[in-house]
Amino acid sequence: MEVAVVDHEAIVAGDVRAAVRRVPTSDGERVAWYRGWMMPSAAYSRLDAALRTCRVRLLTDPSAYQAAHELPGWYGTFADLTPASAWTPWEPGRTPTSAHVGALAEELGGGPGVVKDYVKSRKHEWHEACFVPDLADIAAATRVIGRMVELQGDDLAGGIVVRDFEQFMHHTDGYTQEARIWWVAGAAVLITPHPDAPVGATVDVPSAVCDTVGASVRALGAPFVTTDVAMRSDGVWRVIEVGDGQVSDLPAVEEPVLLMRALVAGADGVEVSRAGTRR
Ligand SMILES: Nc1ncnc2c1ncn2[C@@H]1O[C@H](COP(=O)(O)OP(=O)(O)OP(=O)(O)O)[C@@H](O)[C@H]1O
Ligand SMILES: [Mg+2]
Structure with missing residues (x-):
């Protein structure tokens, strides 16, 4: 290469x-x-x-990058597999009012929620800027969303997203047990723990989950993506987020060679599926 x-x-x-x-x-x-x-x-x-x-x-053109990278780009394709979400474009630094937040929260109804921008959350400031105990409490939701916007600063990506909270299985340190499935040209080429998982965490994603998620990945059409999946406490596997594979973090303990080989082979596959003929 x-x-x-x-x-x-x-x-x-x-x-x-x-x-x-x-x-x-x-x-x-x-x-x-x-x-x-x-x-x-x-x-x-x-x-x-x-x-x-x-x-x-x-190989990933700008529209494919945006579709995989930003939640509004991938949400529709994964709607059955991921927590219900509502969003609005937002300018960095602008403070949301309870009227803005009320309109967003209303789309989801009440109950617990999480907030992020189109790409990233403030998950490390969970209670302050990520988790909303009840979306019907507009004053509390406005505080949390306002703090998220403030902390993201100029890096706020695209806008504000509010999502239904779902209970996932978690590690003893409290972090969700997430597996990252890497997809090249619509095929799952590698499964790793999420980069934030404790060292030594193992991942065991049933192949039926890959089949289901893969159908959405292929419908999205971006040639190199990741999907972070986790088992909900009721045993149903869910997609927490989709990302552009080019900018997804590979856990430091993983051998990069597997991914690099898949990218070399996959570049050919992407060319075939686009042009219809092998070069
Ligand atoms: N709808 C949800 N219900 C419950 N927990 C959630 C939900 N969305 C996110 N989380 C939790 O918050 C964490 C961060 O969310 P998410 O992955 O969407 O944001 P991020 O900042 O992009 O994270 P990453 O570091 O993976 O890029 C997830 O790993 C998960 O533990
Ligand atoms: Mg994530």
């Missing part, structure tokens, strides 16, 4: 020429996966455009 380094800070800052200055240009078009830090969807679009000037085409 040929590897080139792009400058993440330059991409995010909008300096696309600097971002790709270490990417060699060639005569023929080459295809590529990105592997690195998360970036806003607009920044990914800029990276895509800059790489094209080097005759490199990202």
Whole structure:
């Protein structure tokens, strides 16, 4: 595999020429996966455009990135498999009022909920900025959502999401027992613990779960995605979130070679499914 380094800070800052200055240009078009830090969807679009000037085409195009990366992009495809959610676009730094929050919470009815932006939560500030004990308590929900928006600061991605809370199986440290399924060209290529799982945590995802989740992954159409799954306390497996695989964290204890091999093989598969013919 040929590897080139792009400058993440330059991409995010909008300096696309600097971002790709270490990417060699060639005569023929080459295809590529990105592997690195998360970036806003607009920044990914800029990276895509800059790489094209080097005759490199990202296999995950900007619309596929956004669909996998942001909850409103993937929610509809996974609606039967994931907690009910409502969202609204939101400007970073703007304080939500109880009227805004009331309209969102109303879509879900009462009961416990969790809040995040289109991409990330403040799960480490669970009681302060993530968990709402009862969405019917608009004053409390407004406090938690307001704090989430405040803590995300300029990094608030896209908008505000409110989700029904579901009880999942958890580790002794309190974190949900989540497995991350890695999908390349619609096939499950690797299952790892969630990167935040305690070292030594094992994952055992029934193959029927992969079949069900895989159907939604293929419907989404993004070529390299992750799905974080967990068993609810009633035994039903649920998708907690979907992510773009390019920016998903691989737990440090995992051998990257399995994923890299799948990406090399999968690049070919993606080309086949797009173009209909093998190059
Ligand atoms: N609807 C829900 N019901 C119960 N718990 C939830 C729900 N949504 C999220 N959680 C809990 O909160 C954690 C963080 O949520 P989520 O994965 O959506 O946010 P994140 O900040 O993107 O996390 P990550 O670190 O995986 O990127 C989950 O790992 C899970 O334990
Ligand atoms: Mg998560």
